Amino acid sequence: xxxxxxxxxxxxxxxxxxxxxxxxxxxxxxxxxxxxxxxxxxxxxxxxxxxxxxxxxxxxxxxxxxxxxxxxxxxxxxxxxxxxxxxxxxxxxxxxxxxxxxxxxxxxxxxxxxxxxxxxxxxxxxxxxxxxxxxxxxxxxxxxxxxxxxxxxxxxxxxxxxxxxxxxxxxxxxxxxxxxxxxxxxxxxxxxxxxxxxxxxxxxxxxxxxxxxxxxxxxxxxxxxxxxxxxxxxxxxxxxxxxxxxxxxxxxxxxxxxxxxxxxxxxxxxxxxxxxxxxxxxxxxxxxxxxxxxxxxxxxxxxxxxxxxxxxxxxxxxxxxxxxxxxxxxxx
Numbered sequence: 001x002x003x004x005x006x007x008x009x010x011x012x013x014x015x016x017x018x019x020x021x022x023x024x025x026x027x028x029x030x031x032x033x034x035x036x037x038x039x040x041x042x043x044x045x046x047x048x049x050x051x052x053x054x055x056x057x058x059x060x061x062x063x064x065x066x067x068x069x070x071x072x073x074x075x076x077x078x079x080x081x082x083x084x085x086x087x088x089x090x091x092x093x094x095x096x097x098x099x100x101x102x103x104x105x106x107x108x109x110x111x112x113x114x115x116x117x118x119x120x121x122x123x124x125x126x127x128x129x130x131x132x133x134x135x136x137x138x139x140x141x142x143x144x145x146x147x148x149x150x151x152x153x154x155x156x157x158x159x160x161x162x163x164x165x166x167x168x169x170x171x172x173x174x175x176x177x178x179x180x181x182x183x184x185x186x187x188x189x190x191x192x193x194x195x196x197x198x199x200x201x202x203x204x205x206x207x208x209x210x211x212x213x214x215x216x217x218x219x220x221x222x223x224x225x226x227x228x229x230x231x232x233x234x235x236x237x238x239x240x241x242x243x244x245x246x247x248x249x250x251x252x253x254x255x256x257x258x259x260x261x262x263x264x265x266x267x268x269x270x271x272x273x274x275x276x277x278x279x280x281x282x283x284x285x286x287x288x289x290x291x292x293x294x295x296x297x298x299x300x301x302x303x304x305x306x307x308x309x310x311x312x313x314x315x316x317x318x319x320x321x322x323x324x325x326x327x328x329x330x331x332x
Contacts, residue, residue: 004154007262008065011058018055018272022048025276028289039114039122040106043099044279044286046126050091050133051272057085058269064154078155079141085157085269087137090173092272094129096234097177100227104184107191107224136173140165156261166245174242181231185224192224229278237271240264 026048033041060081064073073081106113140146146165148158241264248256279286 004065008062010266011065012062014266014270014273015055015059015062018269019052019059021273021276021280022052022055024290024293025280025286026052028286028293029279031293032285032289039117039119040099040102042122042126043095043102044283046129047092047095047099047275048279050088050095051275053088054085054092054269054272057081057088060084061155073155075151075160078151079147079160081155082157082160083137083141085137086161087134089268089272090136091130091133092275093173093177093234093238094133096230096275097180098125098129099230100181100184103224103227104188107188136169157265158257158261163245163249166242167249170242170246174238178235181234185228185231188224188227226278226282229282230275233271233274233278237274238268241268 026045029041029045029048032038033045064078102117105117109116140161146162146168148160148162151159241260244256244260244264248254248260280290281287
């Protein structure tokens with residue numbers, strides 16, 4: 001009971017942080033999109049929305065963890081909750097892939113990027129992404145092979161979903177996505193290195209900056225850094241859970257459910273807290289927008305509580321207003 005209650009407290013804290021931080025980043029990115037009409041920022045906004053939904057989804061599991069297990073959620077409702085968590089997690093992972101592909105396309109085809117990645121294509125990608133995510137998340141509800149034979153509360157991932165589902169996700173999604181990430185990163189690194197080499201050659205030759213346009217080396221390296229951090233956090237967060245789940249699926253005698261649900265699943269869900277922190281710290285435009293939002297809130301707070309006059313309460317004397325009158329004398 002104590003361990004279940006502690007897990008519920010951790011889950012509640014994690015859910016609150018995920019919702020708050022991602023909502024903040026989503027608002028900042030939305031304001032940036034309104035200013036710049038950037039297609040790339042639409043994918044960043046979609047990532048913040050997907051991660052926010054993960055926080056909302058795991059919030060539904062808190063009551064089971066903090067209450068008596070005898071009053072656990074019904075199996076159907078638990079399955080729907082875990083399907084929603086899985087769908088939102090899949091949307092987050094697929095959005096990271098979409099961001100990596102978008103940056104890869106911008107570096108690989110810089111002169112044709114805006115012709116290729118336009119509004120209709122971006123909308124189609126995002127819509128297809130959510131469709132695939134919900135198909136993945138609700139697949140166990142349609143396929144009995146991925147369901148547990150018996151249900152014992154409280155509600156958790158492996159209380160309703162069989163480890164075979166994790167095995168299928170790992171072989172059909174995680175490892176192919178990781179290989180695709182690696183390909184994007186290696187190719188972007190090669191292109192960025194060529195651009196940096198061109199810049200060094202131009203500087204060594206003393207080419208005037210105003211006569212010859214410099215390659216986009218600095219922007220490529222920043223995009224490469226952000227994609228590398230996203231890929232690294234995604235891999236470190238979800239790999240332990242998926243790999244251990246594969247072991248559990250192939251070894252029925254192994255009792256790894258406690259480690260999977262109490263530690264590794266939380267580590268994977270925690271990736272939804274890392275994603276907004278990565279953008280809030282490494283992306284200068286997002287960081288500056290959050291700073292401007294904080295300054296605006298601070299100004300409103302100061303105006304509201306320290307500058308605006310307060311209406312006197314009943315029986316309190318009304319403050320007299322003083323006006324300074326300036327009288328100008330003619331110069332002699």
